[in-house]
Amino acid sequence: MSDESKKQLNRREFFSFVTVGWVAFTSAVAGLASLAFRYSYPNVTFDPEMDFIAGFPADYEEGVDERWKNGFGVWMVKQEGKLVALSNICTHLGCVPNWLPAELKFKCPCHGSGYYMNGINFEGPAPRPLERYKIALTPEGKIKVDKTKIYRYEKGQWDHPDSYLSV
Amino acid sequence: MKEFINYMADPIRSFPIMTILYILMMKYYRIIGTKKFAIGAVVASLPVVAWFCMDANFRAIILWPDNIPINIIIILIAWLTWYSLYRCAQNDARIEKGECPIEATPENREKVWTWPNLVYTELMCMIGATVFLVVWAIIFKAPLEEPANPTWAPNPAKAPWYFLGLQEMLVYFDPWMAGVVLPGIIVVGLMAIPYIDTNPKGNGYFTIKERPLAMWMFMYGWLVLWIYLIIVGTFLRGPNWTFYGPFEYWDFHKVVSEYNVNLSEFLWIKWLNMPMPGNIVLREILGIILTVAYIVVIPLWSAKTKWGKKIIENTGQIRYYIFIFLLLGMTSLPIKMVLRWLFSLKYIIALPEWELNL
Numbered sequence: 001m002s003d004e005s006k007k008q009l010n011r012r013e014f015f016s017f018v019t020v021g022w023v024a025f026t027s028a029v030a031g032l033a034s035l036a037f038r039y040s041y042p043n044v045t046f047d048p049e050m051d052f053i054a055g056f057p058a059d060y061e062e063g064v065d066e067r068w069k070n071g072f073g074v075w076m077v078k079q080e081g082k083l084v085a086l087s088n089i090c091t092h093l094g095c096v097p098n099w100l101p102a103e104l105k106f107k108c109p110c111h112g113s114g115y116y117m118n119g120i121n122f123e124g125p126a127p128r129p130l131e132r133y134k135i136a137l138t139p140e141g142k143i144k145v146d147k148t149k150i151y152r153y154e155k156g157q158w159d160h161p162d163s164y165l166s167v
Numbered sequence: 168m169k170e171f172i173n174y175m176a177d178p179i180r181s182f183p184i185m186t187i188l189y190i191l192m193m194k195y196y197r198i199i200g201t202k203k204f205a206i207g208a209v210v211a212s213l214p215v216v217a218w219f220c221m222d223a224n225f226r227a228i229i230l231w232p233d234n235i236p237i238n239i240i241i242i243l244i245a246w247l248t249w250y251s252l253y254r255c256a257q258n259d260a261r262i263e264k265g266e267c268p269i270e271a272t273p274e275n276r277e278k279v280w281t282w283p284n285l286v287y288t289e290l291m292c293m294i295g296a297t298v299f300l301v302v303w304a305i306i307f308k309a310p311l312e313e314p315a316n317p318t319w320a321p322n323p324a325k326a327p328w329y330f331l332g333l334q335e336m337l338v339y340f341d342p343w344m345a346g347v348v349l350p351g352i353i354v355v356g357l358m359a360i361p362y363i364d365t366n367p368k369g370n371g372y373f374t375i376k377e378r379p380l381a382m383w384m385f386m387y388g389w390l391v392l393w394i395y396l397i398i399v400g401t402f403l404r405g406p407n408w409t410f411y412g413p414f415e416y417w418d419f420h421k422v423v424s425e426y427n428v429n430l431s432e433f434l435w436i437k438w439l440n441m442p443m444p445g446n447i448v449l450r451e452i453l454g455i456i457l458t459v460a461y462i463v464v465i466p467l468w469s470a471k472t473k474w475g476k477k478i479i480e481n482t483g484q485i486r487y488y489i490f491i492f493l494l495l496g497m498t499s500l501p502i503k504m505v506l507r508w509l510f511s512l513k514y515i516i517a518l519p520e521w522e523l524n525l
């Protein structure tokens with residue numbers, strides 16, 4: 001064997017180099033991808049809690065109560081002997097409507113959808129009424145609103161006993 | 168007078184007006200595409216603009232930092248539209264006389280080197296654009312606002328200005344349609360133009376006479392369905408996305424009465440005087456029939472007409488059907504707008520149970 005060919009890799013060395021290189025490359029890519037995946041989740045979330053205690057039923061007057069809107073995204077609406085927890089997400093494209101006390105309606109600032117006080121859509125492009133959240137009494141008689149459970153009018157779910165409180 | 172302009176600016180009236188103005192512009196492009204007309208129009212519009220600017224409410228809207236780019240694009244688009252009509256009118260007059268378009272004359276076909284002619288110009292444009300943006304950023308502040316709050320939205324909540332046409336479309340459509348399907352069709356349709364349009368006429372030169380259908384269609388979609396809607400969304404939509412005239416104060420408590428009704432409610436409750444059927448397909452049957460007729464029957468029927476036969480002969484079946492599908496997608500917007508204004512029609516097919524509305 002000449003000096004020239006000794007300097008070159010033989011087949012076995014070539015494959016071991018390729019294997020080491022390939023393993024290193026793959027693990028580097030996998031590590032970067034997992035870091036990137038982890039990066040897509042926030043370290044701290046400021047999302048509102050999905051359930052909360054909303055005081056006693058006697059705290060609410062007839063009409064729309066906005067005290068939980070900014071913290072939890074819920075309107076408490078008391079009307080015709082029923083207290084409901086209404087979602088504040090527009091059913092058109094998910095903006096946050098405003099309660100207009102003078103006009104007695106919820107009005108979305110994005111595309112002008114309008115809802116009556118009970119959450120039924122009547123103007124603008126909103127295709128369906130606002131959603132209700134599960135509302136129930138705790139043993140101490142306090143109201144518990146659970147936003148993980150949703151009741152939709154067009155599916156006939158507003159008759160469900162968990163979708164309102166009789167007051 | 169101001170009251171009248173406020174009244175006429177409502178999309179219910181200004182949209183047909185814009186359509187008519189557009190038709191007049193395209194029909195009489197040889198008059199509009201002259202230098203005399205351009206000078207006359209500028210001279211005539213200056214006092215009108217000055218008079219508009221005397222109004223405090225109008226000034227407040229157009230001088231709002233977010234809206235200044237739109238003032239600039241209105242001027243730019245007016246200029247570019249006029250300029251293309253001017254070039255079209257010139258070329259069409261030459262073509263009629265049997266001459267070649269100006270772009271095809273020997274002195275205009277002369278070839279030049281990329282460097283320095285093109286690259287140098289591009290460099291200068293880059294520097295100019297950078298300077299412009301730096302100056303812009305210094306003059307118009309873009310302050311940080313409070314941290315994002317998922318339970319609160321500004322009022323009116325407006326998209327970036329280039330999306331305001333889409334946001335205006337969303338007033339008439341389900342988010343699936345106006346947010347996903349129609350923008351998708353716009354993008355795919357624009358990419359498909361070179362494959363559908365195999366007519367070599369109009370390549371590299373301005374002309375309306377040789378390409379009437381292409382010019383009329385594209386310019387309508389661009390000027391009326393895109394630019395006009397951006398202008399409406401920018402200047403004429405205030406709190407709660409309510410319409411406000413150009414001289415109107417943005418009063419948060421402006422009362423608008425609107426009650427939108429689905430086609431199925433029209434059919435069963437108003438016309439047949441019956442309760443809504445429980446079966447949702449039966450409930451929406453009229454809307455489904457109309458939609459199928461719109462996207463299946465119209466293309467098949469139009470292929471039989473003289474107009475359709477001519478296009479099929481020139482381009483072929485598949486190209487024709489893709490073309491007519493894109494055209495119907497585009498015309499669905501003005502149809503839906505007019506139906507909303509005339510009949511307060513909300514959705515032709517309303518299946519909120521399936522998150523599907525047309």
